[in-house]
Amino acid sequence: MTVIILTACPPGLRGHLTQWLLEISAGVYVGHISSRVRSRLWARVQDMAGPGRALMVFQIGGEQRLSFKVHDHHWTPVDLDGITLMRRPAEPVFNAAMPAGWSKAARRRRFGRRARPAQPTTESE
Incomplete structure (x- = not known):
């Protein structure tokens, strides 16, 4: 069996x-098609x-019984001791000091809500 997955390809293909x-x-x-x-x-x-x-996945002889081919895909097949695995790109790492331009809401979404110091209250009577 052969599986082909296309993303953003022309209708002619x-x-x-x-x-x-x-x-x-x-x-x-x-x-099911021939090799x-x-x-x-x-x-x-x-072309x-x-x-x-x-991305194409197809059957071959061997222990895993399948193989992959990719074209302009972020994930790449990697042979690791006879088993083909898909390596995905590393995600960017953000540190606590967010780059300029990030809003407070974006920081809260990324890092969760942080406890704020208690504000002193003034009671007027």
């Missing part, structure tokens, strides 16, 4: 893939994707 695979959701294509057709479809995806991203 989506139409071309529907000739060979079944579109089960927007941008998700599934089907020759799969390699030609992947070459076509890389026609333009600014879009593509």
Whole structure:
């Protein structure tokens, strides 16, 4: 079985893939195709994707029984002792001193509400 997932790709590519695979959701294509057709479809995806991203998962022989191919995707497949894992990019680390331009509300959302010192109250009688 082969699964191809497209993001922000031109409609022409989506139409071309529907000739060979079944579109089960927007941008998700599934089907049983030969390795020759799969390699030609992947070459076509890389040619026609333009600014879009593509991810393909397909069956192979081996312990894990599947493999991945990516095109302009942030997540990359990495072989780790014979098992293919997807490495996602590291998230940016924010320190307590937020960059200029961040509002107090954004700081509260990011770091949670901090206890404020008690304000002295003045009672007028």
